[in-house]
Amino acid sequence: MPQISEWGYGILAASLVVAVLVDGLIFRTVLELLRPASRWTFLAARVGKLASLGFWLYFIQSFWYPQYAADGGRAAEALKISTMAILGGAALVALVSHPRMPRPKDGSHV
C-alpha cells in the first residue's frame, strides 16, 4: 500500500469539491438549454452527476492516482476497469431511477 502524503489527501478533497461544482454547473446549463424544466430536470440532474463523476474518475485515474497512490502497472489497470464499472453502474442506476410520470387512471395519453 503506497504512502499518500497530506498534500495528496488535500488534492483529493479539493477534487471532490470541484466535482460538486462541475455537477451544479452542468445541471444549471442543461436546465437553461432544455425547457420546460419539469420535463428535463431529472435528466439534467443525471447528466450533471454522471459528468462530474466521470470527470472525477478521470482525474483520479490520470493524475491523482499516478501522482500519489501508484503502486505498479496492475493496480493502474485495475483502476481503469473499476472506473468503467463505476461509471457504467452509475449510468445504470441513473437510468433505472429516472422518475416517470404515471399514466392517468382514465387511460388517456400523458
Next chain:
Amino acid sequence: MSDTLVVGLGGVGVATCRRLIERLQGLGGRDFGGEIDLLLLDTDRTVLGAEGDRALFLTASAAVLDAAYRNPERFQSEWLNPEVLRGRRSIESGTQCSRGLGRFLLLLPENRELVRDKLASWFRARRGSPGQTAGCVYVVSSCAGGTGGGQICDLGYLIQDVAATCGASVDLRALLITPSHHRGAQSVAAFSTLTELHYFCDPHTRYRAALSSDSSLVETRIPPYRRILLQTSLTTDGTEIPLPELQEQAGVYLLAVTEGDTGVWGGERARREAETHWLDSDANPQPFSTMGISWLEFPEERLASAVYRNLVRRSVYPWLQGDVPISASELTAGAPMADSEAMATMMVDAVGGPQAQEEYLRPVRTRLPWLPRGTAGQWKAMDQEIELSLRQTVGRAPTQGQTGQGPMAERFDTVRGELVAGLRRQCEVWLRRDGVSLERVARVLNELATELRTRTDPVAAWGEAWEASDLSRKRILWAVDAAGRDPFLLFFRRPAKRRLAMEYERTIAQHIRNQFRSQSTPYLRELRAQVLEVVRTWAGRIGELGGLLARLSRSMADYESALLEKLRREEEDRRLILGALHLPGAETPYVANSGWHLPYCTAEEEMPRFRI
C-alpha cells in the same frame, strides 16, 4: 234669414262683430248665400252706440242694484258677493271687469227676457224658413272682460234653452279671444272664465241657473257650447298680437266659416270633431280648440298634408333606390362576430383578462419566495385553490333549454347587449346615410346572418390547448413531488424547485386563458344564435319596410295629386284665402313651420281673395 247667428258679447265681441260687418260691407254686391245675422250684447252704452235693433244694452238701475244688495233672494242672486253691488249707481258704462256683476246683469229677469226674446225670434224665423236645418250660433267675446267673461257660460245655456223652447236644434260655438298672460288682472279673469267653462264642459258636473222665462231653474249636464275656440294672443315665439289684430283675425275667421264655406269645410270639421271624444282618457273635457288649429284645418291643412306627404315620399327615395355600397365588414367592425378569437376575448376579458388574471395568480405570486422550500402538499394546496376559483368563475355553462350561471353568464349578457347595440348603431348609420337602400341593408344583414349561422369555433384546437396546459400543470406538480425523492438532485433540489415554480407560474397563466377560452365556446354558440335571431328580425323588418314604402310611394303620389288638384280647383274658384297667407319659407312656399301660428295677411291682401 241666415242659418248663422253671430252674437258679439261684451266690448271685444262687439268690436269683432263690427270688423265682420265692415268686411261684409266690403263684399257688398257679391252674391252671398245669405246674410249673417248679428246680435250685439254689452253693458256699456257707449260701446253699442247706434247699432239699432241688433244691439241689446244690458243694464240695471240704481234702485234694482240696491234692492238686489239688500234682498238677494228676490233676484236669486245669493251666489253674488254683495260687495259687488254695494253703493253702485245705475250701470251705463260696463262692469269694469267684474265678472260677478256681468253675470248678475244677464240673469236679471228684465235683461234675460230681452235676450230670450231676441233669440227666440231668430229661432222661430229660422224654423219657418223652408229647407233650413240646424242653425249655427257663434258667440264671440273676450274671456277677460266682466261682460264677456261673466256672461259667456250662462249665455250658452240660455241660447240652448231658448232653442229647446222653440223646438230648434242649434250648433252652438264660442270664439273666445284670450289675452296674454302678461296682463295681470285680465289674465286672472280669463283664467276664471276658462276654468268655469272647463268645469261645466265636464258631463259629471251639473249646471243650475234661473234662465227660464218664469225664472225657474234650468238644470243640465251638457256643456255650454259644442266647441269653444280659443284665439290666443301669443305667437309661438312669444310675441303678443295686438287686440285689434286679434279682432281682425276673429272677424275673418267668422267670415270664412260662414260665408266663405260652401259646406266642404263644415263637413270636414264635423268629421274631425267626431274623432274627438268629449272626454280624453284622463277624463278632461275636450271641447276646446285653438284658433291656430281651426284656422289651419281647411284648406291649409290639406295642402300641408299633401306637401308633407310629398316630402316624406321624396325622403324615402334614397331608401328605395339608393346605390351606395355597404359591406358586412362595416357591420362587424365594432362587433367581431366572425372572429372566434376576438369573440372569446370579449367573453373572457372581464373574468379572465389580464386584470382578472392577477387575481387568479395571486396564490402563486404570494407563495413564490418560499415555494422552492415548500413540500409537494403545499404545492397541491395552492393548485387546488386556483382550480377552485377558476371553477367558480366559469360557473355553469348554458345547455339546451337552460341558461348559464355565474360570472361568465353575467358577462354573456353584457357582451350580447354590446354586440346588439353595436350592430344597431351601424344599421342606424346606414339608414341615415344618403343613398343606402333598405333592400341593400336587409341583404347585408342577411349575409351576416348566414355567416353567423355557418360560423364554427375552433373548439377542438381550444380544447387541445386547454388539455396541454392542464397536462403541463400536472407534470409540474408531479415533478415537484418526484424532485423531493430523486437522489440525483442531491445538493440541487432548491434550484430545481425554483425553476419548477417559475414554470408553474407561466403555465398556470396560460392554463387560465386556455380554460376560459375553452369554457366560453357554449356561450359563443349561444351568443351567435341570439344575435342571429336579432339580425334576422332586423333584416326581415327592414326588407318589409322597403317593400311597404315601395308600394305606398305610388299611392302617396296619387293621393298628393288628388289633394293638390282639389286645392287647385278651389283656388281657381277663388274660394281659398290661402294665397293671402304668408307661409314661411320662400324656398318651400307651402310648408309651414312646426308651430301652428301662421302670419296673418293684411286686410288689403285678403279682400281680393273674397271676390266670390
